[in-house]
Structure formats: C-alpha cells, structure tokens
Amino acid sequence: MDRSKLVMAQAYGSRPDAELAKSELESAGIPSMIQADTAGGMREHLAWSGAGFKLLVREEDVEAARELLATPAPKDTLPESDLPAEVNAPDTGRHST
Secondary structure, three states: OOOOOEEEEEEEOOHHHHHHHHHHHHHOOOOEEEEOOOOOOOOOHHHHHOOOEEEEEEHHHHHHHHHHHHOOOOOOOOOHHHOOHHHHOOOOOOOOO
C-alpha cells in the first residue's frame, strides 16, 4: 500500500469542475482524488458552502499538478485561412434574409 501523504492541489466550487481537473491530471499520469463533504453524496450543496471540492494528489506530485492546472488549455481554433469563405468575407453591413 502506498503511504504517500496527500495534499490539496486545487479546490473547486463544483464537482464537474473538479472532475475535469482530475481527468486532466490523470491523463498526464498524475493520480488524484476528489474530497468533499457532501453527506455521502446526498447533499452536494454542503461542499459549496465549505471548502468546496478538493483535488488531492501525492505530496511529490503537487508542484507538477499545480503547474498543469494553472496552464490555460490551448484554444481549438482554426487558422483564418482554414475557415469557410463566408466567415472570411468582409462584413458589408448588408445581411440577407
């Protein structure tokens, strides 16, 4: 059994946000878990009024986890030249109906 000390990498205001961050960490090879006081899942609002949903990682992974979570996700945008012609067309102020 691994006896590593767990530390909080980040806290979130909602479970979906914490789950997304957990998924991001695990895809980078950093194991993590979510801790929240939700009365056994019956009262999600309890976490919102307290410390939130805490994302925990091993102590030796905390720096890498915080760095990864602080890095903004790359935008999934196409270069302007790859957009359809209608999008690249200049706006003449006239709109067809």
